[in-house]
Amino acid sequence: MVQLSQRELARAAGLSDTYLSQLERGLHEPSIRALKAIAKGLNISAEQLISLTASMGAGGTADDDAVEVDTEAAIRSDTRLSEPQKLALLAVLASYVAENAAD
Numbered sequence: 212m213v214q215l216s217q218r219e220l221a222r223a224a225g226l227s228d229t230y231l232s233q234l235e236r237g238l239h240e241p242s243i244r245a246l247k248a249i250a251k252g253l254n255i256s257a258e259q260l261i262s263l264t265a266s267m268g269a270g271g272t273a274d275d276d277a278v279e280v281d282t283e284a285a286i287r288s289d290t291r292l293s294e295p296q297k298l299a300l301l302a303v304l305a306s307y308v309a310e311n312a313a314d
Contacts, residue, residue: 215252215295224252235298237305246303253296260300 215223221231225248233239241249243257250260286292286300 214293217295217298220249220252220295220299222252224248226252231299231302234306235302237302237309240306240310241303249299253293253299255296260303 218228221228234241246260247257250257286297
């Protein structure tokens with residue numbers, strides 16, 4: 212499995228380092244265009260990336276909080292993913308969690 216730095220992923224995806232960093236920190240919610248670009252940079256299909264993030268759900272109950280923590284742990288422990296792939300998924304998760312918390 213190829214290991215990419217955040218900068219390498221940003222270049223492979225055609226996104227700025229700053230934007231990718233902001234996604235990672237949950238400061239922005241990625242557009243479909245950005246998700247497609249990240250997927251391309253990770254050499255996976257956009258559908259794979261989107262389906263992984265879509266299955267994370269939305270809500271705001273205590274049970275959902277437990278699921279979100281488990282989701283983060285699952286991403287971090289998944290040996291099929293490289294560290295940059297994990298960071299990208301965690302960034303998407305964080306952006307969705309932040310958006311749902313604001314609702």
